[in-house]
Amino acid sequence: MRLGLLTVGLLLPMIDSGVNARRCPDSWTRSGSKCFALVRDKQHWPEAQMTCEVLGGDLAVISNSVENRVVGNMLAVTGTAEAWIGLHDLLTERHFVWRKTNRVPTYTNWNDNQPDNWKGIEHCVTMRRSQKWNDVRSSASLPFVCETGQ
Numbered sequence: 001m002r003l004g005l006l007t008v009g010l011l012l013p014m015i016d017s018g019v020n021a022r023r024c025p026d027s028w029t030r031s032g033s034k035c036f037a038l039v040r041d042k043q044h045w046p047e048a049q050m051t052c053e054v055l056g057g058d059l060a061v062i063s064n065s066v067e068n069r070v071v072g073n074m075l076a077v078t079g080t081a082e083a084w085i086g087l088h089d090l091l092t093e094r095h096f097v098w099r100k101t102n103r104v105p106t107y108t109n110w111n112d113n114q115p116d117n118w119k120g121i122e123h124c125v126t127m128r129r130s131q132k133w134n135d136v137r138s139s140a141s142l143p144f145v146c147e148t149g150q
């Protein structure tokens with residue numbers, strides 16, 4: 001009996017942490033090892049990144065077509081035309097990197113003729129409901145997508 005309780009006591013935290021690692025917070029959407037959340041409050045890009053950090057994450061990194069579709073579907077079901085993701089070329093023009101990892105994307109889904117750095121001031125990236133990406137001025141107020149996880 002005592003051994004039984006000890007075993008249960010040791011295992012429960014492990015089971016619990018394992019479950020939590022695979023579970024997304026309420027209102028977040030799971031894709032692989034990540035959780036995504038669409039925040040519909042409109043913020044400029046730097047503010048959106050800070051808000052994602054307050055929520056325990058970062059602006060979304062879109063690593064593949066599956067994640068792109070998951071996030072695109074979040075825009076579609078909420079009627080959101082366009083939302084920030086975590087890609088920018090704020091440091092070096094035309095050198096886009098993810099804010100979270102500082103890495104160049106291995107997957108992209110740019111809209112036709114994008115990124116165009118229109119008027120020379122577009123350095124932060126949105127996903128449109130079409131699931132295509134566009135560079136936009138970072139001071140634009142838009143909804144945004146946060147992620148947590150790997």
Ligand SMILES: [Ca+2]
Nearest residue numbers: 089117122123
């Ligand atoms: Ca740019």
Ligand SMILES: [Ca+2]
Nearest residue numbers: 116117134135
């Ligand atoms: Ca553009």
